[in-house]
Amino acid sequence: MVCGGFTCSKNALCSLNVVYILVGVLLIGVAAWGKEFGIVSSIHIIGGVIAVGFFLLLIAIVGLIGAIHHHQVMLFFYMIILFLVFLVQFGVSCSCLAMNQGQQEKLLNSTWSLMSNNTKGELEGQLDCCGLLNTTLSQRQFTQDWFSCTAPCKARNNCYTCGDMMLQHSTEALKILGGVGLFFSFTEILGVWLAVRYRNQKDPRANPSAFL
Secondary structure: OOOOOHHHHHHHHHHHHHHHHHHHHHHHHHHHHHHHHHOOOOOHHHHHHHHHHHHHHHHHHHHHHHHHHOOHHHHHHHHHHHHHHHHHHHHHHHHHHHOOHHHHHHHHHHHHHHOOHHHHHHHHHHHOEOOOOOOOOOHHHHHHHHHHOOOHHHHHOOOEOHHHHHHHHHHHHHHHHHHHHHHHHHHHHHHHHHHHHHHOOOOOOOOOOOOO
16 A cells, blocks of 8 residues: 555545644743743733634544545534634734733733732732833822732732743743744644545545445
């Protein structure tokens, strides 16, 4: 059996879907790590990467079942949805890599203003920091946050701002997420091509009169 045959295409598609499952788990794990360390759950890009990773995990399972059983309908929906996942994952990954520190600061400022005082207090206590960013534009807000801060570092008079701590971890997390997502998004095009090719091949062991 040559590599372009039915069995080779089936094995290649199955192997690729196993890789997709691992990629989906990796994306979810790294994004969750970024949330836990930087407490950047408000950054929608990281939430988008988790959603893409979870969806990729589900569609990879569908593709794996469709490849094993050579199911025409499942393979059709698999290659259509996988192409849509590629578009979303490619866009989100590029956004992760393109977001600079200034854009992250704007996003953090807008999110911080929407937080309740209880949420801010819990965040400051968990990160052991006070306030978001001590800049000219946010000086008034920072002063209010400083007086209401109950983090342990305040008693030691040695506090970092929460914004600086979050930016340090979020920048690292965004680079990892963007690089991993961008690299593996191109393999999804390979998956679409394999699915189209495998779907149009005839199973030599199947009933010649069967459609599915």
